Amino acid sequence: MARLTMDPAVQTEFNIRKGSIPARTDIDPKAFDACGQAAIADRAAAAEKGGVLPSLSQNHAQSREVRGVFEDVISSFANNTKLTSGDAVARLKSGLAGL
Structure with missing residues (x-):
């Protein structure tokens, strides 16, 4: 195949x-x-130039758990107009620290 x-x-x-x-x-x-x-x-x-980076979406750049944190925060940010970029960053930090 x-x-x-x-x-x-x-x-x-x-x-x-x-x-x-x-x-x-x-x-x-x-x-x-x-x-x-x-x-x-x-x-x-x-x-x-050494600028080809692994894909976040295909789990080449990180574990599935790290990807999950990013997906959850990005989805929340995109769907909640009251969530600020600072809030999103704080959620990313917290989520990643909890892994």
């Missing part, structure tokens, strides 16, 4: 249809639209 998923032709076709860029960094960007080509170039430039 991994061999098929990571096949260059599959990566190209799948990501063109999805509107994203391939996980592989050796895919020829010519088949992608201007936005896709720019995203591929931006990722390459960021990687060259």
